[in-house]
Amino acid sequence: MISLDCDDLFDTWRTQARWLLSHGVDPSRVSWANEGVADLFASDNELPETQGPYQARVPRALLDTLERAARYRGDQRWSLLYEVLWRVSHGDRSAMLAGDKLGSEFNGRIKQVQHESHHLHAFVRFVALPENDGPHYVAWYEPAHDILRSASEHFIGRMGRHRWLIATPRDGVYYDGEQLIHQRQCPLEWQQLAQNVEDPHxxxxxxxxxxxxxxxxxxxxxxxxxxxxxxxxxxxxxxxxxxxxxxxxxxxxxxxxxxxxxxxxxxxxxxxxxxx
Structure with a gap:
């Protein structure tokens, strides 16, 4: 068993998965740490240092859906993605379809991520701050999945040139009027500001x-x-x-x-x- 940790980053996972595919490593032989917690039964076998002979070809649409599904937090978060990737790269595209058992779970996770994005748009509550050099509006939110970075882009065109901040127990975003800044570990001062602000209205x-x-x-x-x-x-x-x-x-x-x-x-x- 090969035990890997992608630090819950899709780009890191994609690089690891590409190497595994090139060496023909079956999904049953791989285990990814979930939120930093490794599989209890996984061994310490190392990822091969050199590129393997197999050149996998996958549709671009699959990479996009894998990236969306990767925002799901739950058991087998990364292992399920590799199993889908493995089957599709070996010619079995039914793994992408809802009629397949694996595909059903895969598509279900994408839907949950989409729903969580809609929830953020509907239920985030910004509170206005007095004029200052920092954000004009702040909000505290607790998402079930890793959707903050992608879903918060929704507010860029709707808040004009105002500066705003959304803090969560994990990550945070700050729009400075020109660009969206994402912090994987939400700064403590952001969290305190968002949780303790009082709305005068x-x-x-x-x-x-x-x-x-x-x-x-x-x-x-x-x-x-x-x-x-x-x-x-x-x-x-x-x-x-x-x-x-x-x-x-x-x-x-x-x-x-x-x-x-x-x-x-x-x-x-x-x-x-x-x-x-």
């Missing part, structure tokens, strides 16, 4: 959110499908959601109105006004 937003929440149309399962509960803790409105759901289940869902609204007395409209 938060009370106004919470009041607005609690009043537009419609208990009569609440479907918790559908709601969590669109807004997974794992994001609630980092959303300003997150702490309100459990209470709003409870109130809906205990009566407000029947009224279809907030307590503060349904308790107000209505105004009588005279018949003369109605008739004109």
């Amino acid at each position: 938060s009370d106004m937003w919470l009041t607005y959110y609690s009043h537009i929440f419609n208990p009569a149309r609440l479907n918790p399962k559908v709601m969590q499908g669109h807004l997974p509960a794992r994001f609630w803790k980092n959303l300003p409105e997150g702490p309100l959601i459990p209470g709003l759901i409870t109130q809906a289940r205990t009566g407000k869902q029947q009224d279809g109105q907030a307590i503060g609204i349904k308790g107000r007395g209505g105004k009588r409209i005279s018949a003369r006004i109605i008739g004109g």
